[in-house]
Amino acid sequence: MRLLKIVPDNTNIGFVRVRHIAFAITLVLTIAAIALVVTRGLNMGVDFAGGVSIEEKFxxxxxxxxxxxxxxxxxxxxxxxxxxxxPNNVTIRLPLPESTAPDAVDKMVEQVKGALEAKFRDAQFSNYSTVSGKVSDELVWRGGLAVLLAIIGIAIFSWLRYEWQFGVSTAVAIVHDVVMTLGFFALTQMVFDLNIVAAVLTIIGYSINDKMVIDDRIRENMRKYRRMGMRELIDQSVNETLPRTVMTSVTIMLALGALLIWGGHVLQGFTAAMMLGIVVGTYSSVYVSSSLLITLGLKPGVREDRAEAAAAKEKAERMTPRAGR
Incomplete structure (x- = not known):
């Protein structure tokens, strides 16, 4: 089993020491990603840009x-x-035709129908429908709202579960992960559809899971080493969870690599988004989210949980002699 270890035991990497460099790189990449989204835009798929849906039976x-x-x-x-x-029913989605003629969609459908019937003798046209721009705008709004609510909910949970610094650092890191994913799709001009929204939500879930593991270890060490400085404490916590973080990322990347090679064209965008999200999410968990706690002023001596405080109070009352005895 020792040969399978990607990260050796008892690592002592100084992550906090390079936090300013990591913050600078993160800021530059985030600004570049936003600039790409603004200038080049996203290549919206039929789900968001509207289009024609043609049903064929074989x-x-x-x-x-x-x-x-x-x-x-x-x-x-x-x-x-x-x-x-x-498996015999295939739905083909295409962008709306550039022509504004009333019969433009009918001509497009006839082209597709004729080409498929010439190529496949068993192809039978069923029906077609169009997705209007109004419906597409609603999908964009609902997709963006789903991502935003996920980030806000995660930040609130981290705030209540730990300290407010944890909530802010987690939200910053997740926003960075999402922005980097959007910048990647703006750069490559790969089709951005509902599958990519699902990938973004999956990336958020992976990132929060990774960050929660590190945050739990940080809070545990804050109670265990109350006199240790925050820099040393965070470095120790990240190093202790590093084997789990790297092993989880490598395992997921292997599965995504198989999907990228053999998953076909349909899963290409989803898989590419997930692979980028794993890399960016791991980076932000190790170098950004944890080190940002120092910048936000987190100090040793974390507050006790309500349950622990109540238990301590009850124990103190039991040990205090009552008056009149």
Missing amino acids: TSPPPLDEVRSTVNALGLGEATLQQLGG
């Missing part, structure tokens, strides 16, 4: 890669495929 499960390449060869935009209601 007598046997079709090869999705061939279906996708056939539709993409028409030059109508990048097609998104889903098998809904069974």
Whole structure:
């Protein structure tokens, strides 16, 4: 088992010592990511930009890669495929046509229908529908609201569970993770759809799990080593949890690597977002979130939990002699 250890035991890395460099790098990357989102924008998928949804039925499960390449060869935009209601039913989503003519959508559907019938003899057109801009705007609003509420809820939980400094540092680190993911999609212009929103929410969940492990160890050591300085205490806490952090990240990256290679085109954006989120989330947990506690003024001697305080008070009352005895 020793050969499987990625991080050796009893590491003594000075993470806090380089916190100013880490803060500077984080700030620069965050500003660059925001600038990319503002200047280049996100390549919104059909879910957010609106589009046409075409349903095709086949007598046997079709090869999705061939279906996708056939539709993409028409030059109508990048097609998104889903098998809904069974492996023989394929839903093809395309962007709305640039033409504003009343029959523009009908012509697009006829093109797709003709190309698929020529390529696949068992292809049968079922129906089609359009997603309007109003519905797309609602999806953008609801997706952004879901991410925002997740960040706020996590920050409040950290505040109540630990100290307010933990809540602020966790919120800053998670916002950094989300902004970096958005900047990556603005840079690569990969399609940003509801699958990517799901990936972002998953990244938030992973990041908070990683940060909670480190925060728990920091608070535990604050009670155990009340006279130890915060720099030494945080370094020790992060080093103690480092094997778990690295091993968890490497394990997830192996699974995501398999999805990236063999998962197909549909999962490519989701997998890329998750892989970036794991790397960025691990970095922010180790170098940003924990070291930020010192900048926020966290001091040794953390307050006791309410349950512990109540137990201590009850114990003191039992040990105090009552009057008249």
